[in-house]
Amino acid sequence: MTDNADNALNALYPVLAALPAAANQRLQQHAQVVSVPAGAVVFDELQACQGFPFVLSGSLRVVKAAPNGRELPLYRVTPGETCIISSACLLGHAPYNARGIAETETRLLLLPNADFQALLGEAAFRDFIFQLFSERIADLMQLIEEVAFRKLDQRLAALLLGKGQRLHVTHQQLADELGSVREIVSRLLKGFAEQGLVALSREQVDILDPAGLRRVAAG
Amino acid sequence: MTDNADNALNALYPVLAALPAAANQRLQQHAQVVSVPAGAVVFDELQACQGFPFVLSGSLRVVKAAPNGRELPLYRVTPGETCIISSACLLGHAPYNARGIAETETRLLLLPNADFQALLGEAAFRDFIFQLFSERIADLMQLIEEVAFRKLDQRLAALLLGKGQRLHVTHQQLADELGSVREIVSRLLKGFAEQGLVALSREQVDILDPAGLRRVAAG
DNA sequence: GGGCGTCTGTAACCTTGGTTACACAGCCTG
DNA sequence: CAGGCTGTGTAACCAAGGTTACAGACGCCC
Helix, strand or coil: CCCCHHHHHHHHHHHHHHHHHHHHHHHHHHHHHEECCCCCCCCCCCCCCCCEEEEEEEEEEEEEEEECCCCCEEECCCCCCHHHHHHHHHCCCCCCCEEEECCCCCCEEECCCCCCCCCCCCCHHHHHHHHHHHHHHHHHHHHHHHHHHHHHHHHHHHHCCCCCCEECCCCCHHHHCCCCCCHHHHHHHHHHHCCCEEEEEEEEEEEECCCHHHHHHHC | CCHHHHHHHHHHHHHHHHCHHHHHHHHHHHHHEEEECCCCCCECCCCCEEEEEEEEECCCCCCCEECCCCCCEEEEEEECCHEEEEHHHHHHHHCCCCCCEEEEEEEEEEEEEEHHHCCCCCHHHHHHHHHHHHHHHHHHHHHHHHHHHHCCCHHHHHHCCCCCCCCCHHHHHHHHHCCCCCCHHHHHHHHHHHHEEEEEEEEEHHHHHHHHHHHHCCC
């Protein structure tokens, strides 16, 4: 690991900076910086988990892939966060059960399995992982609720909210985010537009009536 | 806590038996045995998490409840296991995001929040929780895959498998297990019967062709 | 045996969301 | 300007699953 990456790492993951010298040294000796281009598949279903990734820059999108090629986004991993799927795989000695894709050009610090396990011996690090575990669990529960019970218009309305008044996205991108297809999103957006909730233009959605959208989202 | 419960607890949760004397004493002083009847709601969505439950006997069914009253089972907690939702809530100081129901008459040992946190100071206990966390994550991933991508006939076929050759269940119970409704399960079972995969009778499903069912389940 | 509650069978109908198949608009580039 | 690419609009059709509404079957208990 370069000094440069080391600095970035400690800034992003304060918990590492606080580690005892020995642990830190071990990390520096064995961790490996890799850079992956946008769109690259960093890990995939059924694949054995090779190491634990810290995200230095860029971001990972973790998705569940359907047999027919569609994908349902589970969560994102941004710098300073970690990937619970990776933790779970390493801890449970199980293969991955989701796919990790670099959203943009992404730099990762890959920590080999054995060193990750050793790092878990440090109380501070263990607590850090624990904390992220429990946050993600809540996210996953939310996701289960959405896919099992919510209709697509509700989910779309929710997706549009909380990202400012003007969104620069294509219908396809929205569809991907929902695990659906472009035509349906277009259809629903048209409905929203007819109700005066949004205004549509190329690669752009303007929120006209946030309260109305919230009402739709709430079902 | 009674000596009796103490013995049961240590037998079911070996990790507790191995705790230092001080921790064990604290647990015995503050933990409280409660007994709940079958069907009782032990915790519910949006409710603050009062304590951490160890299951002594019986079992909990943890479900996500839909606005319309239907429920999707997430997982079960049997004696010797723990409830990650509870862990996640206590760790993240968030309210519950699912409902826990006693499947049968169930005895729980409830550990207050503060004592749970203290117990996490013990490396062995922390590892125990960690391990269960990662196992459950895999389950939840599996569930997401099912509800998002699998059709109901595939899920039903999978549900029927691996429980022996003759099942004593009502269609309603199967529907509940899938988060669906009775009529659809009846319709699908009829289809299975017509293909010679199963034989149906009152409160009973006989598996005639496991391999065929497995094929259906695989899609 | 008669009445009641539970379980099952089944048909008609509806909603949601996905699929297929285009048309067209805007824009960039050779 | 032509040609091509990307994004959007839209309609017809389809499949899955849920809803409604019954009817009959079986078992149990009075």
